[in-house]
Amino acid sequence: xxxxxxxxxxxxxxxxxxxxxxxxxxxxxxxxxxxxxxxxxxxxxxxxxxxxxxxxxxxxxxxxxxxxxxxxxxxxxxxxxxxxxxxxxxxxxxxxxxxxxxxxxxxxxxxxxxxxxxxxxxxxxxxxxxxxxxxxxxxxxxxxxxxxxxxxxxxxxxxxxxxxxxxxxxxxxxxxxxxxxxxxxxxxxxxxxxxxxxxxxxxxxxxxxxxxxxxxxxxxxxxxxxxxxxxxxxxxxxxxxxxxxxxxxxxxxxxxxxxxxxxxxxxxxxxxxxxxxxxxxxxxxxxxxxxxxxxxxxxxxxxxxxxxxxxxxxxxxxxxxxxxxxxxxxxxxxxxxxxxxxxxxxxxxxxxxxxxxxxxxxxxxxxxxxxxxxxxxxxxxxxxxxxxxxxxxxxxxxxxxxxxxxxxxxxxxxxxxxxxxxxxxxxxxxxxxxxxxxxxxxxxxxxxxxxxxxxxxxxxxxxxxxxxxxxxxxxxxxxxxxxxxxxxxxxxxxxxxxxxxxxxxxxxxxxxxxxxxxxxxxxxxxxxxxxxxxxxxxxxxxxxxxxxxxxxxxxxxxxxxxxxxxxxxxxxxxxxxxxxxxxxxxxxxxxxxxxxxxxxxxxxxxxxxxxxxxxxxxxxxxxxxxxxxxxxxxxxxxxxxxxxxxxxxxxxxxxxxxxxxxxxxxxxxxxxxxxxxxxxxxxxxxxxxxxxxxxxxxxxxxxxxxxxxxxxxxxxxxxxxxxxxxxxxxxxxxx
Amino acid sequence: xxxxxxxxxxxxxxxxxxxxxxxxxxxxxxxxxxxxxxxxxxxxxxxxxxxxxxxxxxxxxxxxxxxxxxxxxxxxxxxxxxxxxxxxxxxxxxxxxxxxxx
Numbered sequence: 073x074x075x076x077x078x079x080x081x082x083x084x085x086x087x088x089x090x091x092x093x094x095x096x097x098x099x100x101x102x103x104x105x106x107x108x109x110x111x112x113x114x115x116x117x118x119x120x121x122x123x124x125x126x127x128x129x130x131x132x133x134x135x136x137x138x139x140x141x142x143x144x145x146x147x148x149x150x151x152x153x154x155x156x157x158x159x160x161x162x163x164x165x166x167x168x169x170x171x172x173x174x175x176x177x178x179x180x181x182x183x184x185x186x187x188x189x190x191x192x193x194x195x196x197x198x199x200x201x202x203x204x205x206x207x208x209x210x211x212x213x214x215x216x217x218x219x220x221x222x223x224x225x226x227x228x229x230x231x232x233x234x235x236x237x238x239x240x241x242x243x244x245x246x247x248x249x250x251x252x253x254x255x256x257x258x259x260x261x262x263x264x265x266x267x268x269x270x271x272x273x274x275x276x277x278x279x280x281x282x283x284x285x286x287x288x289x290x291x292x293x294x295x296x297x298x299x300x301x302x303x304x305x306x307x308x309x310x311x312x313x314x315x316x317x318x319x320x321x322x323x324x325x326x327x328x329x330x331x332x333x334x335x336x337x338x339x340x341x342x343x344x345x346x347x348x349x350x351x352x353x354x355x356x357x358x359x360x361x362x363x364x365x366x367x368x369x370x371x372x373x374x375x376x377x378x379x380x381x382x383x384x385x386x387x388x389x390x391x392x393x394x395x396x397x398x399x400x401x402x403x404x405x406x407x408x409x410x411x412x413x414x415x416x417x418x419x420x421x422x423x424x425x426x427x428x429x430x431x432x433x434x435x436x437x438x439x440x441x442x443x444x445x446x447x448x449x450x451x452x453x454x455x456x457x458x459x460x461x462x463x464x465x466x467x468x469x470x471x472x473x474x475x476x477x478x479x480x481x482x483x484x485x486x487x488x489x490x491x492x493x494x495x496x497x498x499x500x501x502x503x504x505x506x507x508x509x510x511x512x513x514x515x516x517x518x519x520x521x522x523x524x525x526x527x528x529x530x531x532x533x534x535x536x537x538x539x540x541x542x543x544x545x546x547x548x549x550x551x552x553x554x555x556x557x558x559x560x561x562x563x564x565x566x567x568x569x570x571x572x573x574x575x576x577x578x579x580x581x582x583x584x585x586x587x588x589x590x591x592x593x594x595x596x597x598x599x600x601x602x603x604x605x606x607x608x609x610x611x612x613x614x615x616x617x618x619x620x621x622x623x624x625x626x627x628x629x630x631x632x633x634x635x636x637x638x639x640x641x642x643x644x645x646x647x648x649x650x651x652x653x654x655x656x657x658x659x660x661x662x663x664x665x666x667x668x669x670x671x672x673x674x675x676x677x678x679x680x681x682x683x684x685x686x687x688x689x690x691x692x693x694x695x696x697x698x699x700x701x702x703x704x705x706x707x708x709x710x711x712x713x714x715x716x717x718x719x720x721x722x723x724x725x726x727x728x729x730x731x732x733x734x735x736x737x738x739x740x741x742x743x744x745x746x747x748x749x750x751x752x753x754x755x756x757x758x759x760x761x762x763x764x765x766x767x768x769x770x771x772x773x774x775x776x777x778x779x780x781x782x783x784x785x786x787x788x789x790x791x792x793x794x795x796x797x798x799x800x801x802x803x804x805x806x807x
Numbered sequence: 808x809x810x811x812x813x814x815x816x817x818x819x820x821x822x823x824x825x826x827x828x829x830x831x832x833x834x835x836x837x838x839x840x841x842x843x844x845x846x847x848x849x850x851x852x853x854x855x856x857x858x859x860x861x862x863x864x865x866x867x868x869x870x871x872x873x874x875x876x877x878x879x880x881x882x883x884x885x886x887x888x889x890x891x892x893x894x895x896x897x898x899x900x901x902x903x904x905x906x907x908x909x
Contacts, residue, residue: 783905784904784905784906784907785901785902785904785905785908786901786904787832787840787901787902791832794828794832
């Protein structure tokens with residue numbers, strides 16, 4: 073299978089071509105279109121899974137396959153600098169190359185696996201759209217998205233990643249604006265596109281900086297060059313990584329570019345689940361993890377990533393606590409969870425970031441699709457104040473939603489618990505960790521539990537607040553929609569057991585950890601630093617390699633483990649393992665605190681919303697704070713005033729300039745032309761025509777005698793002839 | 808009674824010619840003009856025949872036969888033109904037809 077992994081991004085393109093070209097005219101069947109689109113995803117998943125299994129059976133150091141399909145850009149000579157600032161030239165060769173390594177493999181499984189389930193679900197969800205209009209368009213875009221997303225995660229250079237990066241942005245735009253007749257959907261699509269464009273510009277600048285520095289865009293070339301030649305904290309690397317991270321904030325909806333994601337909920341719910349929860353928005357996380365060699369070299373960027381991640385998590389979670397639209401709550405929840413992932417990356421625990429990415433893909437896709445199931449049953453109702461007691465009507469949706477809620481809230485035993493706990497652990501102890509980051513993360517965990525529980529209770533429990541007409545039509549959705557939910561619910565439960573925290577590795581869980589461990593799996597990519605490796609938890613990771621005091625010795629009597637990257641000339645990071653007991657004690661403490669906070673959040677939500685009539689009154693007592701949350705911190709308004717209005721002013725200014733100066737010039741030229749035309753016409757009329765007429769008149773007046781001769785009467789002529797003949801004959805005879 | 812000589816014929820021919828020319832110049836009716844033109848023709852024919860009679864040469868008489876045939880064709884065309892003219896201008900008076908007046 074591994075030989076054919078390059079087929080993975082191509083398979084969904086088959087669906088794009090067939091559905092895109094023929095569905096509207098010739099096929100006109102929802103069943104065919106939906107089955108083809110889902111089938112393509114399934115085939116891609118099967119190839120991906122086969123490749124994954126084959127990769128897993130290979131020795132760790134060989135787990136990297138590359139294939140170059142063709143030369144995309146080749147042989148352009150580019151001038152660049154080396155460090156001594158003389159100009160050198162490099163050749164810009166970008167093959168259309170794909171690579172399959174542990175990180176790509178994992179992303180492929182998430183994208184195709186979750187993607188397949190969402191495709192199947194969408195067949196049921198979109199059934200009200202006619203097969204030759206919206207339905208086929210939807211599945212064409214969805215397959216196209218999957219194809220680009222797979223190129224993004226499989227590419228072997230930043231240029232390849234950029235193809236996918238832009239492609240998924242395009243598909244996101246198309247799918248947010250799917251209901252294009254609705255103005256809000258069109259506006260949301262434009263907003264997403266424009267905000268993403270800002271991040272993309274930064275991504276391109278970062279890419280150029282990398283090429284400028286290393287003379288290539290290949291991951292291998294750049295990472296080898298960075299590990300070999302760059303110092304920690306080098307200015308160019310810091311600049312490049314900051315730019316890449318700004319790109320990531322656009323795609324992954326972090327401060328300051330997160331504003332598009334909540335609006336993106338205008339798209340159909342499967343789109344929200346696939347693109348705006350499970351896959352596309354995690355592209356930024358993927359990019360940071362993929363570039364971990366570079367980010368590690370820049371402590372400043374790492375700090376920025378961690379702080380931005382933590383603050384985004386906090387901000388979005390707090391907003392989610394007071395929103396009433398179920399999809400918006402989930403959107404802010406997604407922003408917040410993405411913040412967690414960046415927090416993990418920022419403190420150096422890249423593998424854990426990917427771990428949370430995966431579990432989040434499971435439970436957030438589940439929550440979105442369950443919310444979509446509710447919407448579908450309630451004819452598009454989104455306001456949770458108009459729901460209630462749906463447990464009675466939609467038992468399967470309720471059950472799966474409940475599991476998703478418990479998973480994201482971090483209830484022990486479910487997926488979210490494991491990944492979130494790992495993140496919090498590294499936020500405290502990781503190379504860039506700090507108790508502050510941990511405190512924010514823990515607070516967010518509590519908020520997450522609160523808002524998810526609030527939503528769960530308002531939607532599925534208590535008394536029904538639906539109007540009678542809606543209530544009489546509420547029904548559980550068909551199996552095509554509920555089976556994907558059930559599969560994802562199972563994944564949301566078991567998904568966490570691939571990354572068991574060190575302190576829980578006891579009994580059967582230890583042997584499970586020996587068999588499967590996501591962190592160990594990702595080690596070839598993330599290099600093991602900041603990850604719970606098999607030598608026990610590392611407490612003090614890091615620091616700067618050229619500080620000999622830390623490099624050398626052991627702390628706590630155990631040998632320091634120097635983890636040199638295989639490609640590095642000098643150790644990038646030093647892991648020091650301390651006594652197991654202290655670690656474990658600390659880990660237990662942190663785990664209990666975060667679990668306690670999560671349970672407190674659940675309890676508080678139950679206290680306010682679960683007993684008696686649910687009400688937001690207690691929240692409203694906070695006054696200004698509540699208003700800030702309700703209005704999403706006025707960020708949209710701020711951007712509107714600071715950027716959008718300025719852009720409009722600029723546009724108006726340019727319009728005035730255009731109107732006054734450019735149009736003035738054009739109109740002046742036009743008027744001048746018109747004037748000279750009039751003058752020319754006068755000259756023609758008076759001088760030229762005058763001369764002609766004068767000549768004609770002079771001929772006319774000079775010809776009166778000849779005119780008089782020409783009487784036009786035959787007999788006059790005959791008379792003249794006769795006289796002439798008489799005169800001639802007379803002259804002949806008598807002269 | 809003197810013997811009829813060539814001069815008598817020529818005199819007759821000259822008279823006919825004079826009458827014809829006068830008619831062509833004076834008459835207003837185009838039919839009459841055409842008829843006067845026939846007189847001029849016949850004046851010429853008499854000249855030809857007369858000269859042929861008084862000289863040992865028949866060419867003039869033969870030539871006259873041709874002239875008569877041609878004159879018949881000319882009359883046919885002339886009358887056709889008159890009809891066409893009448894249809895166009897509802898008149899057969901030559902002094903009312905002066906489109907070529909300068």
